[in-house]
Structures are given as structure tokens and as C-alpha cells.
Amino acid sequence: MDSSQNSKKWSISALIPENHPRKESLVIREKIVEGVEEGYVAPQGLIAHGRGECFDYLFGEKTQHFAIEAIRASVALLLLAKYPVISVNGNMAALVPREIVELAREVNAKIEVNLFYRTPERERAIEKILKESGAQEVLGVGEDASATIPELFSERRRVSPRGILIADVVLLALEDGDRTEALVKMGKKVIAIDLNPLSRTARSASITIVDNIIRSFPLLIKYAKEMKKLRKEELEETLKKYDNKAVLSSSLKFLSQRLSEISL
Secondary structure: OOHHHHHHHHHHHHHOOOOOOOHHHHHHHHHHHHHHHOOOOOOHHHHHHHHHHHHHHHOOOOOOHHHHHHHHHHHHHHHHOOOEEEEEOHHHHHHOHHHHHHHHHHHOOEEEEOOOOOOHHHHHHHHHHHHHOOOOOOEOOHHHOOEEOOOOOOHHHEEOOOOHHHOOEEEEEOOOHHHHHHHHHOOOEEEEEOOOOOOHHHHHOOEEEOOOHHHHHHHHHHHHHHHOOOOHHHHHHHHHHOOHHHHHHHHHHHHHHHHHHHHO
8 A cells, every 4th residue: 555545544534523413424335436446346335335334214223123033033144154255345345344253253154255356356355354354265266156047147246156155154245136046046044134124035044134244243253252162052942932024014113104204
């Protein structure tokens, strides 16, 4: 990174007062912008982030009770999985790289790069970020993405034969609905982190965490550390009680109530 980029980062941070009500949101937004400038976030990732940010406003920029329920079920599923994989795109690498690595370590999951706008440069850049964050191995880079997901025609179809192809559980975020639907058709359990409860991803996933990844990943790590101590039967009971349709319904009811309150 050249001196002008370092100067830009410093000046932006200095421009935002500590008591600015939108400071955290602005800093997060800047991480996505930096990812675009450094080449590992696609420009379209800015649009995806803005759409999620809009929903986050409506959720009060807090992790709500329905998200906690989904997070606990997700941890149970990851801990019970035989071969879990965390799928990583550019936005995730920009916002929660260390958390991705820590969660993977806690639940013994593989980490795999999977991109809609796939280029060798973006793959390698994301791999570098994850390894700098502590990852020992990153799948789905270069020739390793040699397998394909049936009935999927975008670059997301390319997966590692050592990762997503053989996974029984896949955790993904900020996703397009096509791949989520395709993975479910393959018989995989899919955990989706998606602030839009109306998206195809949210409605197709096995478990949907309706929350911002910057909050949900730390919570996934927290609950993973706690729930690793539970017996297998207790984890299975957590999953048995979980109802994704009910969770999505709760999120929509929350949105409706909040909109009513705001409009008064």
C-alpha cells in the first residue's frame, strides 16, 4: 500500500469525531471502500453493503432475539457437522476476516473463497487477507476451485472438491439466492447471514441469521465456545426446536412494528 493510501486512511479516521452517532457505520463503510480500492471487493459489493445497511437501520442496528435464536441453532449445526465449510466473499473478507478464522477454528470448519465476480487476483487477495488473519489453509483459490455445483451457471458454481463440494454444512453471508438454492438441492444444510429476510437466500437457507455480520460473527464465536461443552443430545435438541420459518416471521413482524413506531 502506497503512502497516499495510508494518508487517506488516516485522514478519514481523523475526520470522524468519536461522538459521531454514525461513526461505527461510517468506519465499516470505509472498510468496504478500501476493499474495492485494493481489488478484493467487487464494486457491486458496495451496493450489497448499502442494501444491508438500510435493513440494519430498520432493525435498530442491534442483534435482535430472533437472530440470537438462529445463531444458537447455527452453532449447534456447525458443532454436529461432519464437514462444515465457511464460504467467504470479498465483503466478508473486508469486514470480519479474523472472526472467520476464529470461528473456523472453534467449530473445526474449512474456509473457502467463493465469488460471483471471480478473478484470480481477487481470489489471491482474499486468501492473503485470511492467512494474514491466521488461517492455515484457504480453499477455492486457483486450480483448487476445480469442481462445480450442478444447475448453477455463474462463477459461484466453481468450488473446491476438498471443501464446499463435500461439505454437509455451509455457512455463507451476503449471498445470491441461486447458489443457496443449489446447495440445498445437493442435500447440504446452509446457514445464511442475511439482513434481508425477504431474499431468496434467507428463505431458502436451513438457518437464517437476520443480522449484520459484524455482530453475528463475534456472537457465533461466543456461543461456539460455550456450546462446545454441551452433550451431543443437547445440541440435537437445540436444532430440533429451531424453526426457520418462525424466525423469519418474527423478523418481519419486528420490521412491521418498528416501521409503525417510526411513522407515528
